[in-house]
Amino acid sequence: MREVFQQSLADVQDRLIEIAELVAEAMAKATQSFGTSDVALAEEVIENDPVIDEKTVALDELAIDILARQQPVASDLRVVVSALRISASLERMGDIAEHIAQLTRMRFPDRAIPKGLKGTFTKMGELDVELANKLAELLRTRDVALADEIRNADDKLDELHVSVFEKVLSDSWRGEAAATVDATLASRYLERFGDHAVSVSKKIVYLATGDWVPVADDA
Amino acid sequence: MREVFQQSLADVQDRLIEIAELVAEAMAKATQSFGTSDVALAEEVIENDPVIDEKTVALDELAIDILARQQPVASDLRVVVSALRISASLERMGDIAEHIAQLTRMRFPDRAIPKGLKGTFTKMGELDVELANKLAELLRTRDVALADEIRNADDKLDELHVSVFEKVLSDSWRGEAAATVDATLASRYLERFGDHAVSVSKKIVYLATGDWVPVADDA
Numbered sequence A, B: 001m002r003e004v005f006q007q008s009l010a011d012v013q014d015r016l017i018e019i020a021e022l023v024a025e026a027m028a029k030a031t032q033s034f035g036t037s038d039v040a041l042a043e044e045v046i047e048n049d050p051v052i053d054e055k056t057v058a059l060d061e062l063a064i065d066i067l068a069r070q071q072p073v074a075s076d077l078r079v080v081v082s083a084l085r086i087s088a089s090l091e092r093m094g095d096i097a098e099h100i101a102q103l104t105r106m107r108f109p110d111r112a113i114p115k116g117l118k119g120t121f122t123k124m125g126e127l128d129v130e131l132a133n134k135l136a137e138l139l140r141t142r143d144v145a146l147a148d149e150i151r152n153a154d155d156k157l158d159e160l161h162v163s164v165f166e167k168v169l170s171d172s173w174r175g176e177a178a179a180t181v182d183a184t185l186a187s188r189y190l191e192r193f194g195d196h197a198v199s200v201s202k203k204i205v206y207l208a209t210g211d212w213v214p215v216a217d218d219a
Helices: A002-036 A039-070 A074-107 A118-141 A145-168 A177-209 B002-036 B039-070 B074-107 B118-141 B145-168 B177-209
Strands: none
Touching (some): A002 A039, A002 A074, A002 A118, A002 A177, A074 A118, A074 B039, A074 B074, A145 A177, A177 B145, B145 B177
């Protein structure tokens, strides 16, 4: 029974890695489309989001099946519940990549990135992709040092998010209302993606160390 | 054993109702503070959010304890997993109420609601409070007709959300960048609260009818 459980957990882990990689790819394409007004690439991200959704639903069904058939208790049970929570966060991260792609499509053929913020948003996009890739790596290697790197990258993301508002609210800002709306929404999405990544990384650390993390941690 | 399980579920339900009522109260105060620039009321919402967080964590621990001790299977198991998901969404709805209160505090003593949008935001706030109250009622009564009412209220919320952007992007918009940022964020928060409410209502309907809802439904 123990071996069956370990094999089931390995299956759960493989699926989480696959979903994290899909999210990283979606965010890479979404932020590239946002930076270059590449509407075809944006469409691709939007069309592919249901794949991430389906894979998270399938993973949840697997986790529920493991709970039903193998009736894990104690830390084994918490590992399976963690997987359900990680899956929900990854699904939301995929949605955020889709929202960025939708901003690109909405403004096309105009640029979605407001003037004067190109460097900031490029950096934020790179950080988000880095975070998602590190999550996949953390899932794969259980190297908890990666969780610190994820937290540090999220701190940089938060600073850049604040700097977007400083720019938009400064006297030098010449953007139209549309540019202000886009900057506000994009910055919020990119920052929120980082919050989810930190939340997921804490849960993966639990899988590696057994330190249970309460759910209310991604405010 | 069956009786013990039913008693445990009744406990879970009571706690979900309590949390939903706290969320409704938080949103009522948050939107009132936002409309009247009542910074003391906003502070109250911000100070009380940890209470909602703690109660959702305690509920999750109870659900995990039920899984461990009573080892439910089939639909009983899905009911407990649903409770975990509902709890996570309610916690996020509490966070959103806090975000609205933070907007109020950030702009104080100025008004956070931009000129020309007072009526729209008042209506959106009322709809959000109505949604949260209906969720508590749905949890209490299992009257699935309430889920339709929640969906209808969310549709109205979505229309108002779109109307905020139409207003902000119209030629008649005279708001400064700060007003545009506030309108964008507040509208996004109020609309997102509705998405969570619909997502929760679907899961409560499952508790009442046994129709399982996949998790990827609040995009």
